[in-house]
Amino acid sequence: xxxxxxxTRQSALALTQTNxxxxxxxxxxxxxxxxxxxxxxxIVTKGDRILDVTLSKVGGKGLFVKxxxxxxxxxxxxxxxxxxxxxxxxxxxxxxxxxxxxRVDPRDCLVTTGFRTxxxxxxxxxxxxxxxxxxxxLKAYRPDFAIESIRGNIDSRLRKLxxxxxxxxxxxxxxxxxxxxxxxxxxxxxxDICLPAVGQGALGIECRADDTFVLELLAKLQHEPTAxxxxxxxxxxxxxxxxxxxxxAAYATLSDAGxxxxxxxxxAGMVGAPDGSSLLRESAAGADPEELGTxxxxxxxxxxxxxxxxxxxxxx
Numbered sequence: 001x002x003x004x005x006x007x008t009r010q011s012a013l014a015l016t017q018t019n020x021x022x023x024x025x026x027x028x029x030x031x032x033x034x035x036x037x038x039x040x041x042x043i044v045t046k047g048d049r050i051l052d053v054t055l056s057k058v059g060g061k062g063l064f065v066k067x068x069x070x071x072x073x074x075x076x077x078x079x080x081x082x083x084x085x086x087x088x089x090x091x092x093x094x095x096x097x098x099x100x101x102x103r104v105d106p107r108d109c110l111v112t113t114g115f116r117t118x119x120x121x122x123x124x125x126x127x128x129x130x131x132x133x134x135x136x137x138l139k140a141y142r143p144d145f146a147i148e149s150i151r152g153n154i155d156s157r158l159r160k161l162x163x164x165x166x167x168x169x170x171x172x173x174x175x176x177x178x179x180x181x182x183x184x185x186x187x188x189x190x191x192d193i194c195l196p197a198v199g200q201g202a203l204g205i206e207c208r209a210d211d212t213f214v215l216e217l218l219a220k221l222q223h224e225p226t227a228x229x230x231x232x233x234x235x236x237x238x239x240x241x242x243x244x245x246x247x248x249a250a251y252a253t254l255s256d257a258g259x260x261x262x263x264x265x266x267x268a269g270m271v272g273a274p275d276g277s278s279l280l281r282e283s284a285a286g287a288d289p290e291e292l293g294t295x296x297x298x299x300x301x302x303x304x305x306x307x308x309x310x311x312x313x314x315x316x
Contacts, residue, residue, distance in 0.1 A: 127168045
């Protein structure tokens with residue numbers, strides 16, 4: 001019987017979603033007659049170690065995955081459970097995304113004092129977030145908002161809402177849901193106000209490209225509509241070569257054309273200035289994820305996104 005070592009970050013959210021994936025894999029293996037057991041290995045990443053600096057100043061995309069990917073390459077682990085939004089657009093040679101499970105709600109959400117909605121926040125409201133993507137879109141929506149940088153895991157950021165005298169904080173609703181804390185959500189931010197991060201709400205299960213045993217097991221976990229949608233978003237990110245210094249967002253939705261032909265997608269993409277003074281959005285529809293992502297990125301580049309990327313340097 002093979003023991004599959006699963007690498008993950010050690011935050012409460014990372015461990016919760018990793019345990020959920022492992023339980024599902026155990027169930028699928030049992031039903032398929034595959035003999036294996038699982039062992040979870042906690043790995044500390046650079047993004048976990050540096051908490052006193054905003055993400056955009058720490059480094060590029062991959063702050064929460066590089067050490068975990070190295071453990072895969074060194075054969076210390078066999079698969080890794082990532083939040084898809086943490087994964088760079090290009091993976092290290094020898095690694096692949098073996099499965100993309102079904103996505104949960106990709107929207108950002110608002111947690112406030114007094115259970116106020118975004119519309120109800122007072123002039124000059126202080127909103128906490130470490131994301132330039134969120135800050136850019138919130139400032140574009142309401143220039144009077146005062147954006148405060150906060151880092152840390154979900155529970156520490158929830159505590160900072162009170163301890164730092166903030167009016168609200170913005171988080172990914174997917175993380176709140178996976179922790180079972182939906183009661184804390186006061187409002188959901190619609191994509192037309194705050195477009196989600198690439199891959200937000202989805203998980204990426206990464207493994208070695210030559211590990212056929214793990215790949216065959218992970219194939220049973222694959223949710224093809226989610227995989228196609230996130231592939232379009234990641235293609236968009238790859239074309240823009242996005243990192244952590246420029247607000248970038250993308251969200252793909254799928255529609256079933258009555259069962260005739262492949263699922264068509266609509267992809268919305270955004271590039272902006274960190275202070276929200278400039279915000280460019282484009283959307284397009286298509287059936288091929290890679291072509292669609294590239295097309296929306298090219299449309300934004302033609303409108304001046306290249307200048308924003310050159311001036312500020314990458315993604316949020």
